[in-house]
Amino acid sequence: MSAVEAPVPVAGGVAIPAQPERSEGAFRQMARRFVKHKMAVVGFVVTSLLILIAIFAPWLSPHSPYAVTAEFSAAPSASHWLGTDQVGRDVLARLIYATRVAVIVGFGTVAIYVTFGTVVGLLSAYLGGWVDMIVMRVTDMFMAFPYMMVILVVVSVLGPTLGTLVLVLALFSWPSIARLVRGSVLTLKQMDYVKAGIALGLSTPRIVFRHILPNALAPIIVNATFGVAAAIMAESGLSFLGMGVQPPTASWGNMLTDAQSISVMTDQPWLWLPPGIMILVTVLAINFVGDGLRDALDPKQ
Amino acid sequence: MTTAERSPAAEPLLRIEGLKTYYPIKRGLLSRTVGNVKAVDDITLDLYQGETLGLVGESGCGKSTIGRSIVRLENPTDGRIWFDGEDITDRSMSDLRGARMKMQMIFQDPYSSLNPRMRVQELLAEPMRVHGVAGGAELETKIDKLLDTVGIPRSYKQRFPHEFSGGQRQRIGIARALSLNPKLIVCDEPVSALDVSIQAQILNLLKDLQKELGLTYLFIAHGLGAVKYISTRIAVMYLGKVVEIGTKEEIFANPRHPYTQALLNAYPVPDPRKRGQERIVLQGDVPSPANPPAGCRFHTRCPFVQAKCKEREPILRGGDHAAACHFPLAAL
Numbered sequence: 001m002s003a004v005e006a007p008v009p010v011a012g013g014v015a016i017p018a019q020p021e022r023s024e025g026a027f028r029q030m031a032r033r034f035v036k037h038k039m040a041v042v043g044f045v046v047t048s049l050l051i052l053i054a055i056f057a058p059w060l061s062p063h064s065p066y067a068v069t070a071e072f073s074a075a076p077s078a079s080h081w082l083g084t085d086q087v088g089r090d091v092l093a094r095l096i097y098a099t100r101v102a103v104i105v106g107f108g109t110v111a112i113y114v115t116f117g118t119v120v121g122l123l124s125a126y127l128g129g130w131v132d133m134i135v136m137r138v139t140d141m142f143m144a145f146p147y148m149m150v151i152l153v154v155v156s157v158l159g160p161t162l163g164t165l166v167l168v169l170a171l172f173s174w175p176s177i178a179r180l181v182r183g184s185v186l187t188l189k190q191m192d193y194v195k196a197g198i199a200l201g202l203s204t205p206r207i208v209f210r211h212i213l214p215n216a217l218a219p220i221i222v223n224a225t226f227g228v229a230a231a232i233m234a235e236s237g238l239s240f241l242g243m244g245v246q247p248p249t250a251s252w253g254n255m256l257t258d259a260q261s262i263s264v265m266t267d268q269p270w271l272w273l274p275p276g277i278m279i280l281v282t283v284l285a286i287n288f289v290g291d292g293l294r295d296a297l298d299p300k301q
Numbered sequence: 302m303t304t305a306e307r308s309p310a311a312e313p314l315l316r317i318e319g320l321k322t323y324y325p326i327k328r329g330l331l332s333r334t335v336g337n338v339k340a341v342d343d344i345t346l347d348l349y350q351g352e353t354l355g356l357v358g359e360s361g362c363g364k365s366t367i368g369r370s371i372v373r374l375e376n377p378t379d380g381r382i383w384f385d386g387e388d389i390t391d392r393s394m395s396d397l398r399g400a401r402m403k404m405q406m407i408f409q410d411p412y413s414s415l416n417p418r419m420r421v422q423e424l425l426a427e428p429m430r431v432h433g434v435a436g437g438a439e440l441e442t443k444i445d446k447l448l449d450t451v452g453i454p455r456s457y458k459q460r461f462p463h464e465f466s467g468g469q470r471q472r473i474g475i476a477r478a479l480s481l482n483p484k485l486i487v488c489d490e491p492v493s494a495l496d497v498s499i500q501a502q503i504l505n506l507l508k509d510l511q512k513e514l515g516l517t518y519l520f521i522a523h524g525l526g527a528v529k530y531i532s533t534r535i536a537v538m539y540l541g542k543v544v545e546i547g548t549k550e551e552i553f554a555n556p557r558h559p560y561t562q563a564l565l566n567a568y569p570v571p572d573p574r575k576r577g578q579e580r581i582v583l584q585g586d587v588p589s590p591a592n593p594p595a596g597c598r599f600h601t602r603c604p605f606v607q608a609k610c611k612e613r614e615p616i617l618r619g620g621d622h623a624a625a626c627h628f629p630l631a632a633l
Contacts, residue, residue: 025461191414192408192409192413193415193417195369195374196406196414196415197416199372199406200428200431201397201402201431201481202427202428203431211416
């Protein structure tokens with residue numbers, strides 16, 4: 001952005017009369033740029049809808065996701081809009097409840113690993129020296145692991161609960177964000193405003209969290225957004241393999257397991273098409289949000 | 302031009318003695334130290350209350366490192382620093398906080414010296430709040446006063462740094478440095494990143510502030526123009542050493558060290574009639590500070606080099622106008 005940019009008039013009555021020249025803050029500026037990105041807005045709406053569906057699943061769902069009816073593998077009808085599965089449960093109900101799993105895994109995993117990875121990356125870069133060296137070697141180790149295999153082993157040892165799944169996915173995701181944060185902090189800590197903070201006698205936590213972190217936030221947010229999509233994909237994959245969310249709890253991944261047989265693939269598309277589409281739409285929507293955020297947060301625009 | 306007089310008996314506000322700041326050169330898997338970049342190598346300087354000491358030299362001669370070592374953005378390898386009568390060399394970061402209030406820094410690049418995510422108001426309020434200088438309504442009054450002092454309209458205080466020009470940002474940087482009522486300000490090339498027309502404004506502001514508040518400046522610059530305008534005394538540095546120090550008038554009228562002469566000659570003369578005579582033009586590059594030449598460090602580029610220069614290192618001598626040269630230039 002250019003230094004000569006005219007002060008933007010205050011919108012929406014947030015102006016404090018005594019301070020007429022209050023210019024727009026980083027968040028409003030980001031929001032203004034984000035809404036220009038059409039696909040990102042669509043993605044944001046879809047993601048918000050998914051979260052709402054997850055929250056209000058009991059009210060939205062026409063049936064219980066666990067209730068077994070007399071009709072097995074029934075085609076879509078008026079009472080079962082998306083038909084029933086091979087055990088006779090309503091597919092739409094299961095689809096709606098599976099949104100909960102996706103949202104919990106997606107956002108839960110990201111919340112844990114982004115927080116952890118950010119703190120580790122910040123400290124590693126700011127403290128430097130042997131702390132940095134040890135942390136970076138640990139991240140190297142994690143990144144060199146064939147993690148899918150390790151996840152399979154851990155899940156089979158600890159039992160495939162939702163909590164285990166979230167923790168295990170987070171365990172193998174934090175190193176990349178720690179490295180990302182470390183990189184930008186290494187650059188930021190050379191900035192004169194950080195030096196000025198030291199010369200002004202500000203405390204180290206203050207410099208790290210008030211001066212460095214806010215300026216390192218943009219790539220973290222973008223990475224976290226893509227991380228949600230990646231975690232949902234990973235959960236689906238694991239559930240598909242039977243190592244993730246266990247039936248009878250519904251997850252898009254374990255709903256797809258049914259599609260392993262050719263006859264279901266060809267004759268009963270209502271069993272696998274809806275969860276497949278849900279995964280696709282969710283991941284796409286979140287990635288669009290990520291794209292939009294990346295553009296909106298790019299300081300060079 | 303007023304020259305802040307100093308009584309010879311006065312205690313210096315800042316005294317640097319034998320300051321050395323080395324950067325280790327690390328190689329290999331185990332990060333063994335294979336050598337040192339001697340950015341600042343054994344420097345002794347006194348700064349008196351109310352004066353401006355200009356520190357000049359080429360890029361990489363260590364002048365900025367001295368400034369950073371004084372405010373402890375770098376840790377000195379050796380030597381002692383006294384400030385305001387106290388030895389602050391061995392103070393830990395937290396013990397330094399008191400001294401830091403009295404010793405501030407103005408940075409070269411006004412684009413990177415202000416946190417882009419903070420409004421001017423927050424930028425100025427933060428140090429005062431942290432040090433308990435002011436709070437509440439008093440804080441707001443102080444911020445307004447600071448903005449008045451540096452000539453930024455009060456109504457701009459809710460703006461972000463990117464909404465200001467380079468000169469305005471530098472003014473905000475100065476206001477921030479003043480917020481803690483310092484005695485000493487290290488100015489690290491405060492005008493070199495600005496347009497020429499803005500440079501004069503900032504220099505005048507610094508001069509006015511000095512007169513008003515009795516500030517002491519360590520003014521670091523690579524060009525002689527700004528230094529000539531603002532300094533009372535000038536120290537010339539070459540490869541981590543002070544090669545000549547004296548009053549501004551002495552340095553300009555009567556340089557003793559060939560390097561000072563060369564710097565003066567490199568400074569463009571506006572009057573064409575005065576151009577031309579006996580210029581020293583330096584050849585070659587500055588040797589590596591990791592491996593400075595033996596003897597006089599300037600001997601590889603000195604036009605008057607003699608055998609002695611390559612063997613023995615000259616010491617700085619000559620009282621108030623001292624030069625580190627075996628064969629100082631004669632007075633013109």
